[in-house]
Amino acid sequence: MITPEGLALPVTIAPRASRAGALIIDVMIIVTGLIIFQMVMQWIAGGLLDSTGFDLEGGETGAFEFLIILFALVVFVTWYGYFLVQELGPRGATLGKRIVGIRVAARGGARLTPEAVIARNLLRDIEIFYPLITLVVLLVMANTGQDIGILGWVAAGWFALFLLFPFFNHDSLRAGDIVAGTWVVDRPRTKLAEVLSTQGAATANGASEVTGARYDFGEAELSVYGEKELQTLERMLRDAQPDALKAVHAAICRKIGWDPGAGDERAFLEAFYAQLRAKLEGDMRFGKRKADKHS
Structure with a gap:
């Protein structure tokens, strides 16, 4: 992927x-x-x-x-x-x-x-249940003395063919x-590696190293944005000045309905970036893509 x-x-x-x-x-x-x-x-x-x-x-x-x-x-x-x-x-x-x-x-x-x-x-x-049921019925018939001929071998071959199919690809x-x-x-269980060269204001679990506040975003908050906004946020975190980060911080807070206060913008944005990236990559593993906030 x-x-x-x-x-x-x-x-x-x-x-x-x-x-x-x-x-x-x-x-x-x-x-x-x-x-x-x-x-x-x-x-x-x-x-x-x-x-x-x-x-x-x-x-x-x-x-x-x-x-x-x-x-x-x-x-x-x-x-x-x-x-x-x-x-x-x-x-x-x-x-x-x-x-x-x-x-x-x-x-x-x-x-x-x-x-x-x-x-x-x-x-x-x-593949599995019809031949298995057929085998059970044929075994019952055989135990009652009825002649099943080659049907038992046919059902057994049918069952074995599909049962072993995953071993041959x-x-x-x-x-x-x-x-x-x-x-x-x-299902993915591993944590994402750190990718931002400027990372340092937020720890891996979303807590601020400045204030100690922990930023943990839910499904509703992370579903607002898509891949385009994620890429924009990454560029901002790499290159933008503090004033620009404050503007981005305020815009995201308004969009997701948060009011964490001022003074810890970078830690907030780094935590939001990491968790949004994890969600988008997890969705992409299973064929779900969100191009931008409008999709």
């Missing part, structure tokens, strides 16, 4: 073990949630039908069939909605991915689109990632 300053920003591909662990965690979360939902639904439905005198298992009113259809719809929405909603969010990761410290990103620095997320998640079923991509143009990467 290319940073706002034109520096190369490395991206670390997520290990295969982390991806497998994240998927296992996500499946466990979904299955546990569906089991709880089924138990609650049976408890509620049973209580309602008991009060009316209807027999749920007798199916006299079609209630049993309705509950089966309702549960099937909930399973469908939960299974696909769980992955789609979370991976389309700002973090680009499901709960399982966030636990192990990885996320989905578009390859080449592009924006992660809904089409890409939908494609990679639909193909996951074809450089970026550990599964088939869904290749089709969707995505990859799974580690």
Whole structure:
């Protein structure tokens, strides 16, 4: 990735073990949630039908069939909605991915689109879950004495082909990632290196070495500006005189709604620069770019 300053920003591909662990965690979360939902639904439905005198298992009113259809719809929405909603969010990761410290990103620095997320998640079923379910069904049939022929070997080959696919390409991509143009990467954990030759008024954690005040900006404040303003601020910090820095300090404070007072302008601006740069570079790792304050 290319940073706002034109520096190369490395991206670390997520290990295969982390991806497998994240998927296992996500499946466990979904299955546990569906089991709880089924138990609650049976408890509620049973209580309602008991009060009316209807027999749920007798199916006299079609209630049993309705509950089966309702549960099937909930399973469908939960299974696909769980992955789609979370991976389309700002973090680009499901709960399982966030636990192990990885996320989905578009390859080449592009924006992660809904089409890409939908494609990679639909193909996951074809790669893993459909052949796995088919194998389980065939094993049950074989145990009951039914002849399954070569279907077992076909299903096993299908499952093995896609399971081992990430081991045979450089970026550990599964088939869904290749089709969707995505990859799974580690979330950045390292702090940014100091880049300003004039830095010194603010420490690495945003505290002033003059007054001791700590400047910690939130998402709302940092979302106001983009790459163009970051580059302008860097030039100001390198070359501008104190009077010019005071003017910039006042403009930024008005824009983000802060009133830190006067006398510590450089420390404020250096802390704002470092945190804005970190945010923009973190967003760029995952295909989100903000050219300027108007975008």
